[in-house]
Amino acid sequence: SEERSLNFIEEIVEEDLRTGKHNRRVLTRFPPEPNGYLHIGHAKSICLNFGLAQKYGGATNLRFDDTNPVTEDTEYVESIKEDVRWLGFNWANELYASDYFDIIYSFALTLIRKGLAYVDDSTPEEIAAQKGTPTEPGTPSPYRDRSIEENVQLFEEMKDGKYPDGAKVLRAKIDLASPNMHMRDPIMYRIKHAHHHRTGDKWCIYPMYDFAHGQSDSIEEITHSLCTLEFIPHRPLYEWFIEQLEIFPSRQYEFARLNLNYTVMSKRKLLQLVNEGHVEGWDDPRMPTISGLRRRGYTPAAIRDFCERIGVAKRENIIDVSLLEFCIREDLNKTAWRRMAVLDPVKLVITNYPEGQTETLHGENNPEVEGGEGGRDIPFSRELYIEREDFMEVPPKKFFRLGPGLMVRLKHAYIVKCEDFVKDEAGNVTEIQCTYIPESKSGQDTSGINVKGTIHWISVPHAKTAEVRLYDRLFRVEDPANEDGDFKEYLNPDSLQIIQNAYIEDDLTTAVPGKGYQFIRKGYFTLDKHSTPEKLVFNRTVTLKDGWVK
Numbered sequence: 318s319e320e321r322s323l324n325f326i327e328e329i330v331e332e333d334l335r336t337g338k339h340n341r342r343v344l345t346r347f348p349p350e351p352n353g354y355l356h357i358g359h360a361k362s363i364c365l366n367f368g369l370a371q372k373y374g375g376a377t378n379l380r381f382d383d384t385n386p387v388t389e390d391t392e393y394v395e396s397i398k399e400d401v402r403w404l405g406f407n408w409a410n411e412l413y414a415s416d417y418f419d420i421i422y423s424f425a426l427t428l429i430r431k432g433l434a435y436v437d438d439s440t441p442e443e444i445a446a447q448k449g450t451p452t453e454p455g456t457p458s459p460y461r462d463r464s465i466e467e468n469v470q471l472f473e474e475m476k477d478g479k480y481p482d483g484a485k486v487l488r489a490k491i492d493l494a495s496p497n498m499h500m501r502d503p504i505m506y507r508i509k510h511a512h513h514h515r516t517g518d519k520w521c522i523y524p525m526y527d528f529a530h531g532q533s534d535s536i537e538e539i540t541h542s543l544c545t546l547e548f549i550p551h552r553p554l555y556e557w558f559i560e561q562l563e564i565f566p567s568r569q570y571e572f573a574r575l576n577l578n579y580t581v582m583s584k585r586k587l588l589q590l591v592n593e594g595h596v597e598g599w600d601d602p603r604m605p606t607i608s609g610l611r612r613r614g615y616t617p618a619a620i621r622d623f624c625e626r627i628g629v630a631k632r633e634n635i636i637d638v639s640l641l642e643f644c645i646r647e648d649l650n651k652t653a654w655r656r657m658a659v660l661d662p663v664k665l666v667i668t669n670y671p672e673g674q675t676e677t678l679h680g681e682n683n684p685e686v687e688g689g690e691g692g693r694d695i696p697f698s699r700e701l702y703i704e705r706e707d708f709m710e711v712p713p714k715k716f717f718r719l720g721p722g723l724m725v726r727l728k729h730a731y732i733v734k735c736e737d738f739v740k741d742e743a744g745n746v747t748e749i750q751c752t753y754i755p756e757s758k759s760g761q762d763t764s765g766i767n768v769k770g771t772i773h774w775i776s777v778p779h780a781k782t783a784e785v786r787l788y789d790r791l792f793r794v795e796d797p798a799n800e801d802g803d804f805k806e807y808l809n810p811d812s813l814q815i816i817q818n819a820y821i822e823d824d825l826t827t828a829v830p831g832k833g834y835q836f837i838r839k840g841y842f843t844l845d846k847h848s849t850p851e852k853l854v855f856n857r858t859v860t861l862k863d864g865w866v867k
């Protein structure tokens with residue numbers, strides 16, 4: 318990552334540092350609205366803001382953009398803090414836009430006194446009509462020329478709760494003929510008699526985004542305020558307020574938001590999935606939320622790597638979710654301990670292995686690391702479970718697993734040869750009978766026999782059971798938000814497959830959520846947070862290869 322060329326935001330920062338702007342200081346902020354859990358799109362913003370500050374010796378504030386009392390909640394504040402920390406970042410200050418309500422109110426009075434803001438009694442429909450259209454200028458509100466004294470008095474009355482919701486707003490007095498619709502006397506404050514999660518009932522007027530965000534940036538002396546492209550048309554207003562108020566000149570820069578295919582990425586839509594029970598909660602492992610990815614077994618390193626790889630663009634695009642999967646495979650391949658688990662078991666009996674005998678074999682934890690990071694004992698006996706798909710009654714050519722007369726190696730154990738099999742009345746194979754070659758033990762094989770395939774297995778008397786959850790994409794289409802009708806019509810009905818009775822190595826009873834394991838040949842897994850010692854539950858993080866077929 319050190320070798321890649323600078324992205325356009327880094328170029329701006331380096332230029333600012335060179336010219337001495339902002340006293341050669343970099344202070345960024347991550348400004349979530351606490352109205353939902355963070356998703357992978359937010360992770361991009363987090364990595365960008367915190368990463369920039371880290372790279373240039375600056376700092377980053379975590380600022381809750383909590384100016385809308387109706388949708389915000391303390392539960393979300395806590396989850397956001399947990400997620401940012403988990404991603405590996407530390408904020409300089411934990412701040413709340415609502416802590417600035419007094420200052421922002423005084424900023425509004427300043428603009429009123431400068432003749433740059435007025436109280437408007439027009440209805441929302443009237444205000445919309447007054448704004449005009451992009452090709453035609455707007456028309457002044459009949460209240461636009463109220464005196465400063467009257468505006469001050471009315472605004473104070475708005476604050477004191479004298480008027481019901483919607484009765485009045487405070488508008489900036491800018492330019493009704495501006496080609497930029499945001500400059501046509503935008504609303505600064507609205508009346509909302511609503512309880513706020515932090516300020517309680519102190520306020521019944523709340524500033525709009527455009528009269529809160531830049532002001533908060535300026536109060537904190539943020540140098541580079543990074544936001545997504547849809548805020549480009551807001552920038553002249555951002556700068557106008559700062560100039561008129563003569564406050565610290567924070568600057569806004571815009572980058573392309575992260576879009577990922579086969580999912581939705583707006584908190585409003587994710588909330589619908591939660592509230593309507595389409596998923597188990599915000600941290601359902603199929604969700605694109607940071608908490609969902611964590612529960613699924615994604616690591617902070619993989620998510621940071623993903624954000625670095627997609628980079629910072631000036632144009633919108635949709636990133637293929639397989640890149641995210643690539644990043645977690647890369648990470649877990651290096652770190653995950655290997656274990657065996659049989660998800661769809663059928664019994665294999667080794668007819669020439671003594672009944673009642675057990676021997677202890679050895680398997681390394683991680684073949685990617687010199688020394689294997691230690692290992693574990695694996696019990697072996699006459700009766701094993703293997704994967705049903707590893708046997709075929711009439712195998713095709715190049716089926717290097719088991720079938721009548723075929724040989725295969727059992728991982729960490731012996732070569733076996735299929736001699737016979739048993740079927741039930743319905744025609745299902747219930748038992749595979751093999752002989753083993755005693756001289757073929759892994760690591761000390763003197764048999765001289767070469768077999769192409771290796772399969773995993775679990776000794777029947779030693780097997781532990783677990784529930785295993787396999788996930789697929791949450792939606793069947795690439796961009797559900799842009800399809801006809803409701804996006805929820807495009808949910809993938811097969812996004813979760815639960816295997817009640819998988820057999821796993823005894824050693825996996827020590828697994829903890831977040832520690833990744835490779836179940837060899839089956840993918841990467843982690844323990845689910847609802848797992849109990851009585852009922853172990855594993856989530857598949859990702860398959861070993863990109864095996865998804867449209």
Ligand code: ATP
Nearest residue numbers: 348349350358359361362544545574575582583584
């Ligand atoms: P949503 O549309 O999901 O509700 P939001 O922008 O309203 O997202 P905020 O809580 O306001 O959510 O976002 C906090 C920060 O994260 C903002 O600076 C926002 O620009 C950024 N952000 C949100 N979504 C994305 C995304 N998909 N890609 C990059 N940055 C994002």
Ligand code: MG
Nearest residue numbers: 348349350382
């Ligand atoms: Mg927002």
Ligand code: MG
Nearest residue numbers: 350583584585
């Ligand atoms: Mg939003």
